Amino acid sequence: MVELCERVDGRHLILSLTSDTMSQKNTGSTPSRRHFLKSAAAGAAVAAVATPAWAHSSEQKGIALTDLANISRNRIATDEDFWHLVKQQFPLAPNFTLMNAANLCPSPYAVQETVFQYTRDIDQDASFQNRAKFSQLGVKSREALGRLLGASSDEIAITRNTSESNNTVINGLDLREGDEVILWDQNHPTNNVAWEVRAERWGYKVIHVSTPPAPETADELVAPFEQAITNRTRVLAFTHVSNISGVQLPAKRLCSIARERGIHAHVDGAQSFGAINIDLHAMGCDSYTGSAHKWFCGPKEAGVLYIRADLVDELWPSIVAPGWEGALASGTASKFDNYGQRDDAAVAAVGKTVEFHEAIGPAAVEARIRALATALKKELRTRLPGARFHTSDVPGRSCGVVIVNPGSDTDDYSDAYERLYTKHGISCNLFRTGAAFPGFRLCPHVYNTMEEMGQVADALAAEV
Numbered sequence: 001m002v003e004l005c006e007r008v009d010g011r012h013l014i015l016s017l018t019s020d021t022m023s024q025k026n027t028g029s030t031p032s033r034r035h036f037l038k039s040a041a042a043g044a045a046v047a048a049v050a051t052p053a054w055a056h057s058s059e060q061k062g063i064a065l066t067d068l069a070n071i072s073r074n075r076i077a078t079d080e081d082f083w084h085l086v087k088q089q090f091p092l093a094p095n096f097t098l099m100n101a102a103n104l105c106p107s108p109y110a111v112q113e114t115v116f117q118y119t120r121d122i123d124q125d126a127s128f129q130n131r132a133k134f135s136q137l138g139v140k141s142r143e144a145l146g147r148l149l150g151a152s153s154d155e156i157a158i159t160r161n162t163s164e165s166n167n168t169v170i171n172g173l174d175l176r177e178g179d180e181v182i183l184w185d186q187n188h189p190t191n192n193v194a195w196e197v198r199a200e201r202w203g204y205k206v207i208h209v210s211t212p213p214a215p216e217t218a219d220e221l222v223a224p225f226e227q228a229i230t231n232r233t234r235v236l237a238f239t240h241v242s243n244i245s246g247v248q249l250p251a252k253r254l255c256s257i258a259r260e261r262g263i264h265a266h267v268d269g270a271q272s273f274g275a276i277n278i279d280l281h282a283m284g285c286d287s288y289t290g291s292a293h294k295w296f297c298g299p300k301e302a303g304v305l306y307i308r309a310d311l312v313d314e315l316w317p318s319i320v321a322p323g324w325e326g327a328l329a330s331g332t333a334s335k336f337d338n339y340g341q342r343d344d345a346a347v348a349a350v351g352k353t354v355e356f357h358e359a360i361g362p363a364a365v366e367a368r369i370r371a372l373a374t375a376l377k378k379e380l381r382t383r384l385p386g387a388r389f390h391t392s393d394v395p396g397r398s399c400g401v402v403i404v405n406p407g408s409d410t411d412d413y414s415d416a417y418e419r420l421y422t423k424h425g426i427s428c429n430l431f432r433t434g435a436a437f438p439g440f441r442l443c444p445h446v447y448n449t450m451e452e453m454g455q456v457a458d459a460l461a462a463e464v
């Protein structure tokens, strides 16, 4: 195995590579790949030592995204050498295992540095002249998101999070008494309660749909939605991957059913954006939302809102601010993120985050997350034979969100949850008794190793 040893010495960060370790254990790597690993790490070591920590560019902490892209050409989802290198791109504390991607993810150095540097740049010179460049950087970020998500940049707005994006769609549609909105009962409150609050004002009817637990087939998941549709249905709003059960809905099929009937298909992608290799045009949804600070590993308080091109005119904006006339005249989704002053550094860093995903490859990111989640479930089943999962192992029925209950839904695991963090350095989430699916929520991402999946299972088995 390649060991990229990170030594933080005062303000200096040194990445070095042990060639002995490589020759002993890295027999699976090709020479060219080894060369890339070696030269990338060596370059980082040389460049990083002489520069103060605050001035480091992204390429000096972690490796350059171009180097990462070169290395990744040979990667496979289970190639631990490569994924160790990916892990090194994140500023994770030592002896700490982050399994909480459904909630909040770290940004790789490349993204962090972009936020830091642009923030400092603004603070050094907040003139209109200096900040003029952010308009173009924002355009580039939208273009990058369009590329990543299989959409046109004209269909992309950069919002502040999924909550805001969901609410923009809810407030933007023209709904009235007599209309019906179908919701999955596993939707997040921002795609659930938020519809109900508007229904009180506008008088439409909300219908909640349940799906069977631990589904094995797409049919089981599609049927309840189909049955709920009437000739009054105007909207079908669902979550791509549930944050409470981990179940992944067959989004393309549901969108196609909605499209055939002239129903607006809204997809909350908070748990798929950055985790699943998304092609929105192929999915066929009318709107899609996500948070940059979750699986995408982007800047905090940034989000994405996709509105299908021919609906941009139809939807009302939530916020109208200076620049509105131009945004409206452009006929693009920029009419939905015309907020007044933004965190320009965060918006600019969204584009850099897309470059990070492209350096690894969005399909490889998805494959890796699926491989980690599958391995985790296997390790948990071995250590905790009585454990129950709310998600199935069938490919496509879940992705990176794993909910496991080690025993009974009425057991209180609060102490075990705390000990996982304090004793084992594992961060996850616990859905307590009374939740729809009580249990531990464990969400591995590209910064986790396969070894950690076994360690997490060991720790959970020891503490429950």
Ligand SMILES: Cc1ncc(COP(=O)(O)O)c(C=O)c1O
Pocket: 102, 103, 161, 162, 163, 164, 187, 188, 190, 191, 239, 241, 242, 243, 268, 269, 270, 271, 291
């Ligand atoms: C499915 C889903 N939708 C929306 C949200 C809200 O995300 P944010 O807090 O980033 O707006 C979450 C957060 O966990 C979520 O899981």
